[in-house]
Amino acid sequence: MEKMLPFIQAMQEGDMEKLATIVDRFLIEGNPDEQYELADLLTQYGYTEEAIKILEHLQYLFPEESQLKIDQAQLCLEMDREDEALNLLTSIDKSSEAYPQALLTLADYYQMIGLYEVAEQKINEAIALIPNEPLLLYAKGELLFETGRYLEAARIMEELLPQKDALQGVDLPLKLAEIYSAGAAYEEAIPYYAEALKTEVAPDVLFHAAYASFQVQHYETAIKYLENLLEIDPDYFSGYMLLAEANSMLEKNEEALKAITDGIARDEFEKEYYLFAGKISLKLGKLKEAESFLREAIALDPEYMDAIFILTSLFATEERDEELVELYEDLKKENFEWSSMYPFLASAYERLEFYEKAYEFYKLAYTDHKDDAQFLEKYVYFLLEDGKREEALEVVALLQKLEPENSTWFDLLE
Template sequence: MEQLLQAVQEGDLQQINALLESFLTDAEPAAQYEIAEALMHYGFLNEADRVFEHLQFLFPEEAQISIDRASVLIELGEEDDALDLLMGIASDVPEYPQALLILADYYQMQGLFEVAEQRINEALQILPHEPLLQFAKAELLFETGRFSEAARIYEELYTIEKKFAGIILAQRLAEVYRAGAAYERALDYYMEALEEEVTADLLFGSGYAAFQTEKYELAIKQLEDLKELDPDYFSAYLLLAESYAMLENNKRALSVIKEGLKRDEYDKSLYLFAGKMALKNSRQHEAIEFLSEAIALDPEYMEAILILMSVYSAEQRFEEIIALYEQLQQNEFEWSALYPFAANAYNEEEQFQKAYEIYKEAYNDFNDDIEFLEKYCLFLVEDGKRDEAKQIAQRLVRLQPSEQQWTDLLERFE
């Protein structure tokens, strides 16, 4: 027995197999059961199943052995055999709720949440005050988005025990309140959980909850600690940069987001935010580079495209606007929000027919946009399309009755 336990602990599979057959022949059943548990614990599932199968042969009516073997078979992917064992356990034996719990866990993993809940409820009818069953119910409710119900059970359990199944309940409560957008309560529980254990996920969760409750200094502290603990926790960089930006520390926000891009160069949202922060820091050239990278990663990244078009427009880089617009068209990406930029760019580049076509196309979506209508009207006047210009001028008069220039224009048309 000592030799076999040592082989298990050392991961010596050859020695395990060499000792196992004689051990199953000679050892007492209690010792065999102990070895089976050790094999399970260290991940020797096929060998554990071999021992449980032998014990099952010796004790065919022993429900606990069937349950243990079923757990191993599920891990090995032999679900049908495992389900047969679990379904064969009589409802009047003390181990029946345990069998129901394993069935519920299996169905939950398969996404059959209603069936899983039925099994847990059946077990709770037998043992209504069993904390582990209540915890399993709360876990299922949490996974299926029933946050308030899950929180109620977690809160009740928290008065009994601070940990269940190795999980810190304060962390679960923080997660369920965060998922339900109750960020103040979530933050309290995150800070409590961090007193028990400091992990990257807890630091990020507390930073996120602090950000949502506008406690930006605390968010920065938690996320800076996280960055130091795990520099490759990619999600931290964007949230940390956003926290600095909320305090208008735009220089530090840009610096942090650049650090994030060194860690994760394929996250388009990092490039987008880097572009925004570069603009805040009056670094237009960098902003264009970042936004272009975001669009390269996702050619239909609408927010990045719109901001880049705005930057090009502000800098009167009309050729770039046309190039980007035509590239999007080649990719069969049509978005009416870009029409005003494109129409104005074609007009500035003296491609008047193309500008006219896009202006007409844009009018359906922008007939309440004063800036667009002004440019459209002036374009039509310069292009000699007096009747159409008159219609746009009439629209502007209705929208801006106090603006004299459109009234004067109409009078000249008359």
């Protein structure tokens, strides 16, 4: 290790000229084992070109050493020198002990560029040579996972569980949880998330465990995971929404409102937080708070249809007609038009006794709401009140088709 100190110092200083000089001298003075160790050290520090240079030197000294070709090929792939890498890998003889590893490296390359069938062929060829090698089976499971073959991937990973100690650096229970979740098999994923959390309580794992629990209506479990998550990482923004939703599903609306307002305190530019806070406030009968949250959502996104529709409905329900018209005018200044607002505006102008404007919006709404019986009923009586009998007849005919069991429309037509 002492011989490596000059290299480490040069790498830490970023002195490329000094590093190149030391490497050149070491290629003459160092022994092959030390040179191989240096190549590994250079790779760790990100000096890939220099590492390749040393491996090329060693390859010259030991032309039959297949592992050197594999190491060099992997570094060439990192440098986007695919042709060199493929030449090195395909030059390895099938009788070599390193041939299965070469096949696996080729599979990684083909998987990376999206040639999944070729990648699977290479992995299968390697497995045929070493049938029970955990790393090869795991690689196949990963490939199946990436290509959406979740059940096949899960089967392989479950078969590997007794050998999980052989897969250093791999959290097999977590991988199984991710595979089952990706295939929407959340019930199967939950115990594996729990197992993974015994090894490490990581924020991402807590969130996905909560999400899986939420999907199968285990809301209390989801809440526990999320509270733990937000205690560990208060800036894990997605956790606030899911926590609010889980509480809402249990009708714990005050807790839901607190969760989402905590989220707003952390991220005041997330429009979905304000929308959810508005909805929960309405459920709690906190109309002023609901209006405030919805206005904040629209301020962040003037074309946020969900928030606009709920605020419009609130104004219409309370017959706050002037505010409804004002909201529409403000949106219009932003060049925003939405036909779902027209029925509300028609009723608002009618109540305000601006009948010409009401008629204008009734006609606009009629285009997109011919299957809405409730709207058509209001429109009919408005037209009759305004003396527009011919237009009223057309709307009544539509209502007869929509509600053939309702005798009102047939009597009205007569």
